Amino acid sequence: MRQNVYTVAQVNQYIKNMFSQDFMLQSLFVKGEVSNCKYHSSGHIYFTLKDGKGTISCVMFAGNRSGLAFRLQEGQQVVVGGTVDVYERDGKYQLYAKQIVLDGAGLLYEKYERLKRELEERGMFDAYYKQPIPRFIRSLGVVTASTGAAVRDIINITSRRNPYVQIILYPAIVQGDMAVPSIVKGIKVLERYGVDVMIVGRGGGSIEDLWAFNEEAVAQAIFDCKVPVISAVGHETDTTIADYVADLRAPTPSAAAELAVFEYGKFEEGLADYRYTLERLMRNKVNLYRSRAEHYGLKLKYLSPASQIREKRMYAVKLEERMGNAMRAVLTDKRHRLEVYIERLKGLSPLDKLNQGFSYVSDEAGKTVNDIGQVEIGDTLHIQVRNGRITAKALAKREEKL
Secondary structure, three states: OOOOOOOHHHHHHHHHHHHHHOHHHHOEEEEEEEEEEEEOOOOOEEEEEEOOOOEEEEEEOHHHHHHEOOOOOOOOEEEEEEEEEEEOOOOEEEEEEEEEEEOOOHHHHHHHHHHHHHHHHOOOOOHHHOOOOOOOOOEEEEEEOOOOHHHHHHHHHHHHHOOOOEEEEEEOOOOOOOHHHHHHHHHHHHHHHOOOEEEEEEOOOOOOOOHHHHOHHHHHHHHHOOOOEEEEEOOOOOOOHHHHHOOEEOOOHHHHHHHHOOOHHHHHHHHHHHHHHHHHHHHHHHHHHHHHHHHHHHHHHHHOHHHHHHHHHHHHHHHHHHHHHHHHHHHHHHHHHHHHHHHHHHHHOHHHHHHOOOOEEEEOOOOEOOOHHHOOOOOEEEEEEOOEEEEEEOOOOOOOOO
């Protein structure tokens, strides 16, 4: 009878648990030669690490690529830091790489990572403590070796960008046992001198050559410095503890000089542009206000008392003409109407009737007699003719039907 029969998955899972419980396998460094290196399109890197007696499969996932500062190639001697674990599906163990350095730098890299974590936990990398780099400086302090490409590059670029900036060099030892106290002293000396900005760095080299800038004493000196510090250590791919603590990191000493020193030629060009713009705006303003003044002058001339008097006088003359014309028109109309009335009155005038042979008869009381019943025989009557008045008596009367 078969007892304790397990599936393949159960066995692989058991082995994986054994690996997971082994503390040493969770964080270790393995040294060997790179072979079968493949960069996958997903960003993962698959390779084999071998030596004279064995091989181990390795993978570095895309999320851990920040732990690789160079391009991995066949035949390189490297130290790989990571975790050994089992891939359950295939039942194979492999090294999951988190960081890779070239051989010889493994122990230093581990020390570097340990100090980096410690200083980061103490808040020395926090952006809150970063001092701004002033835009315009008059003095530039440099802590680096007195000979070498770094100081020459800084001097050349500073002189080209702004020849008026004073460069104060502290000739520090940047490599070896005396490098750390020399760099720390240089930072403190230039801080007391009162430079505006300080560049601390050196040219490129191996991790051993750059190690002084990974020491805690140098990091503490940079952090405590009251003068803004620009770190410029090695080449663009080199990153030291000093870079994290400094107020600004430059990829190279040349770049540090460009960041610290403003370009005087472009500054002059900028001033010329500002001057041209200011003059143009001033001319535009002057022309605008001149146009406004001319407009207001014409308006004031039009609205001045003398102009208003002339305007009103002309208006009065026009009103007078209009009034005269209106009055003449009214008089003409009235005269015409009067003539019509006169003609009409002539037809109704008693005098005209009298001139035509008619007479006007009234009694003694002066009342008009136009009816036979108003006269009695013997009454005195007054007869008005064209050229006089006749007094008569009524001798007889006879009614006639008309």
